[in-house]
Amino acid sequence: MRYSYYPGCSSEATAKANAHSIEGVAKALDVQLEEIPDWNCCGATVASGVVGDFTQLVVTARNLAIAEAKGQDVVTGCSSCYMTLAVANKKFKEDEHFRTMANEALSAAGMQYNGTLQVRQFLDVIYNDVGLEKVAQKVKKPLKGLTVAGYVGCQTVRALPYEFDDPEQPVFMDRLIEALGATPADFPLRARCCGSSSTIPARDIVLDLGYKLFESASSGGAQVMVTPCPMCQLNLDAYQKLVNRKYGTSFNIPVLFFTQLMAVAFGLSPEAQALKYNIVSPHGALLQFAK
Amino acid sequence: MEKKIAVYICTGCGIGDALDIDALSKVAKSEFKVPICKTDGQLCGPEGVALIKQDIESEGVNTVVIAGCSARVNFDVFKFGPDNIVERINLREQVIWCHTADDEDTQMLAEDYMRMGLVKQKNMYVPEPYQVESFSRNILVVGGGLTGLTAAVESAKAGYSTILVEKDAELGGYVGKMYKQVPMKPPYTDLEENCIPNLVKAAEDAGVKIYKSATVENTAGAPGMFDVTIKQGDSTVQERVGAIVLATGAKPYEADKLGHLGFGKFPNVITQSMFEEMATAGKLEASKVAFIQCAGSRDQEHLPYCSAACCIESIKQALYVKEKNAEANVYVYYKDIRSNGQYEHFYMKAQQEGVVFVKGDVTEITEEDGKLTIEADDKTMGTTSLADEFDYVVLANGMVPTAALGDLVEEEPAADEAAAASDEPKASTPPVIKANLLNLAYRQGPELPALKYGFPDSHYICFPYETRRTGIYAAGVVRAPMDMLSAVEDGAGAAMKAVQCVEATEMGQAVHPRSGDMSFPEFNMNRCTQCKRCTEECPFGAINEDEKGNPLPNPSRCRRCGTCMGACPERIISFKNYSVPMVGNMVKTIEMPEEDEEKPRILIFACENDAIPALDMAGINRLQYNAWVRIIPLRCLGSLNLVWINDAMGGGFDGVLLMGCKHGDDYQCHFMKGSELAEIRLSKISETLDRLGLESERVRATTVNIMDYDKIPAMLDEFAADLEELGPNPMKDFA
Amino acid sequence: MEQKNVFSEPVKYDLTFAREIFRLENGSYIKQCMNCGMCAISCATRDVMDYSPRQLFNLIKLGKKEEVLTSNTFWSCTSCCTCKARCPRGIPIIDVMHDLKKYAIDHGYTNYPQAAFYKAFWNEMSVRGRMFEGGMTARYFLIRGLDEILKAMDMKDVGIDMLKHGRMPLLPPKKIRGLGGLKKIISKAQELDRKEAR
């Protein structure tokens, strides 16, 4: 299984744990990820607010244009990158007028994209291409007794609603948690927004939404929360302290990338587990598994 | 032909265990001297049926009495051809399943039912179908608009000669004058070219005989033999037709009454049809137009109903404006957008084209320099909104059926004798409006009776083409407010009913709801007293009168409910297989225990459409009730003749209960007024009963619908308890 | 939650502004709103929005330009896609919100801190082809002024945590090799975009 890999900007900074754990898990599952050469920032959901959708999508599509030479599905571990890449891709496939215009813009740098690729999330690859059976086979330390809130977040399932799973109450993350031997927490807000893009300019939004998520997860008995999204992870991990301060709560829920949890269950190296990057310490909760 | 009777008693399903079959057989063999009486363990099984068939073939049996399950089941198993009478005695659902097994009273009940069944078959004969003379298969369609043209084309395509009468010089009606029409097919987003020219051509191609600038001056006769006088200019033509479709359409609601919306005050406040005219004439020049929905409709002071078509018609007209001038500003003020079904796509299309929809009540319209301003409450913003500089304000002014345009037929002044009895309660009769559409030569008025708001619609959800004038079917917007898509279907549907009426009439059969029934009422005119009750009470206007007040029956208009039979005080009306003596003898054959036996008897007349199935259901659910009751099914309670009650009370019955359908505004009687008429008749004898020293509470009417089966045991047992309190019928010992 | 009361006086319908908005990339979708209100409930930030998306669309149709552009609705949008996934009329609401953000920035309505954040993000991204969060944050505070930094002092803890856990590199990533090409693409795209809008 070979894919073109789009790491996204956060992989080099706030979400190193994501990059490392994806790398480790991919290797363990015989998934080859080839980084797209000289990839550029996708613009997330922000750039279009400044330069408009079209420019943003073209900027994003530069990455697809580069990847098209290999003809492999493009995989990303970031939900925001996924959204921009997948939406751009869909436009190229379905909207002829857009394709013509966008290629005109790309041609300014001698590029073009014909819409031949698929854009995928790493989670999708694990769930649908690798399969949970193989995942379960790789588990060396079943996470027995660990209750995990599978926080899918917003864009993962709603970038292209219904194409992957139910956009409101997705189930794949819980199935994956089960495959690792852990117990999924009852967590109705599993696909609600954490407010990430407001972190800097409107922090209260983030704290309020974060509070609701922690409240829901902890009343579902969660000891750990996992997510596929670098923004969610950052928000919920780094700002948990501020949530506690604002609401007078004492949440202490480690927030991991789901690939980190996989790395733990697979018994991979500490580099792949990448737990040192976690601000809310996961060591207590994972003591018996992370050796 | 002489009857050769055979009785077959089924002992299956527990009947054999619950009843003394020998004793039951004895009733047939000894009391009634029935030559053949056999029992079988499963009469509906192949062997049981073979047994009956063999007797028919080798023994010449032509009257088969089957005592077993309800006639509602195994109907197909016990079919032995049209020449043989089959009578079913319900020992299962109405005896053993709802009464104690192996019990004296249950046994008496079963034996009585055996007697009643045998008496019934004795009093019935195979009906001979009524044949119309100079029968016509032609279909007449009155009204040459969208619905009428459709009805004409569709019936012609089915192979029937069709005649179309249109009052205007051109075919097409309201739709014919439209610039374009709403979409009639997926994706339901695009304006379509007016379909009328193609439809007119189709009518011509199909050989429809068309009278233009013509009206129907008189319609006499009955299905299969309607004689229609068509007036065209100064000349008149006679056509004989088999059935009629009324498709005279609707008129826009009078805009003069919409002064509060500026009509009449400001010249640029116009109606939907005026706007249509403008578009057709190519004179649509506007950069800002508002449409006001429910102008008159959904308004208790104007038209309380919704006119159904206006929302999508306004959407269409809004698109006219946009088609002509994409930059034009178009607003639609609405209460609810009713783009039902796939017309949701049409609504969205208009929005995509930039038409702005405002949910709000228009509070004021003013004018300055020929430009109009609208003030409204914007409900989705919770604010008062103003919009000005309108070139036109178009009122979606709804529709009024042509059947509603005219004066009400006044009740004719009561004749001298009848005047004396005028304080007697009378069934309400549906209004007939002199709308000058069909000019029926019917005793009960010249047009189809109106339901509500003048629409001659059906009252039945399951039977939208139910009509109170057999063979005449209303279709399109004269029948009910509807959009074009519905009107087209409605035209075809009404044509189907007309075609069917012709076919059924030719076979001498009734149409819905007693479809296929060949019996019809016969009048023994020697004893008629010209009381006119039959002509007044017939729900279908089937009976005309001569000058002396003698009834003139029209059997092909008849729906065979028997209301006339029930109404007749002289008992001169009977059907071959349903008559006053038949039921009367059934009542009389019931064994009446002596008073000291303390076995009351309660007679029940039950409507066979709802009450009888409900009684069966009570049995199927094994609900138990007293075994004093003796149930006689009636075609409709309207056929209840008071003499039966006289017979019952005189014969010692402790009480009589009528079980009929719900009446009132939402009546459920399949013959309109049957249960209501029965109750009125009952009220007339209560005084007599009291005078005889018989408490009138002994005779009661109740309404039962088919789902009331859970309530039936209590209903019957409470009545029995009430009667017990009253004590036995004092007439018992005289009987 | 009580929504913002719109107007006490009669409001005059004027479609001039609406037509301008309809011409934005996703603006024409606004036209097909049927006022169901699903968006108002779906929104993650509905508690802070002054107008629900539906109300905002109505304001646009009413011609209330000032009210629209000074509202916090589109700036509060976190692009969580819930409204877009649910809208029964298929309106890509978050994309409309992006259009409105752009329109507001283009027309100088930049009082909300989000506007500064958006600009900072784009500027940081377009100078090296990749995002450097440190640089973006610096740009943000440069635009917003010192006040904001003071208000954000309790962020200090967060910053220290992130530094401690190796999640806040102080040096930016390298520029991408194809930065020149990317810039050309951007300017060409913007040129085409402007042409298309006309």
Add this chain to the structure above:
Amino acid sequence: MANKSILVVGGGISGITAALEAAEAGCEVYIAEKNPYLGGRVTQINQYFPKLCPPNCGLEINFQRIRNNPRINFFTLAEVENISGQEGNFDVTLKINPRYVNDNCTGCGKCVEACPVEVDNPFNYGMNKIKAIHLPHDFAFPMKYVIKADACKEAGCAGKCAEVCEYKAIEPDMQSKTMNLNVGAIVWATGWNPYDANKLSYYGFGRFKNVVTNVMLERMAAMNGPTGGKIVRPSDGKEIKSIAFVQCAGSRDENHLKACSSVCCLASLKHATYVREQYPDAEISIYYIDIRARGKYEDFFTKVQEEANVTLIKGKAGEIEEDQTNGQLVVIAEDQEAKQVTRKSYDLVVLATGMAPSTATAAIPADMAYDEDGFVVPGAGTAGIVVAGCVKNPLDVASAVRDATAAALKAIQSTVRGQ
């Protein structure tokens, strides 16, 4: 050679009507119905709007018409497998699925007492249990029992019912069979399915016990339904003090059913009358976008507003939350006239799910055209196959009957043209 016979596929109200109208005009008609009984979805309706009368009443009349008409033959448990030929001369292959009960069945019901296997009752949308051998419902026509054989197999029952049946009516080994018909025209009237409420995950159907659908409420209100006609909370059987109706649950929705389903507004207004009759003081709310009581149905809307004291809230219900401690549901909506987002608590929430045409999931085995929601495009595709009722448009009962009557005439035309 002309073939005057007509096959009607679907024995619901549309199919029965088309069949009867054609048969009463003299045609030979066959009805093929996939259920073990005729009547279709209307058999599951408690009352019709606007008259509030029981559908079984009209069905009884129609069954009476079928009983009395020698020109109608019907097959239950029948599906059309193949259609070949053309207008005037179609060869149709029907597959008759096994009932496991033969014509000897007298309907006595002894088998039910003996049957040890319980299954979810499909007639009541699984809200109660019935035996594996059962009468599909009280009014089942024909009144013959049927066996859910896979449940017997699963339970390992070898046929206790067969042992007690005195009439040898039970055939556990009954096989499906095929039969061929030659007909002049086909009326396709396979009706609709309620839209799958599980797809509306924001309303919690399937997760919250007290969120039900309109078709389920219809059964709850029916005297012969799972609760004996009492509208109560499924979670605890308690009486209700408040109820919310959520309109357009799936309809008028580009993500679900794009069209309006036409009947749901009136159905919910009708349901309000059910609730009001049982609970004079209950709070009844209807969350709506537009109330679509077209034509004379407006009277019903007016009447319900006046008599049933219903609160109409302009604003589609956005989300439903459940209080896990007591099963109470919170409906969150934008009350547009009040200009606020409201969170109101209810005992029971009814989703007014709409009509998905049956042809969206089971296409006609012939060349036909469909619109984007799966409704059949009338007048396109194979000539001689006429569509009727809700496979064509979302229709209320009266309109479906009208449509079916029209379809009968078109089918007759096909037999005439085929001559």
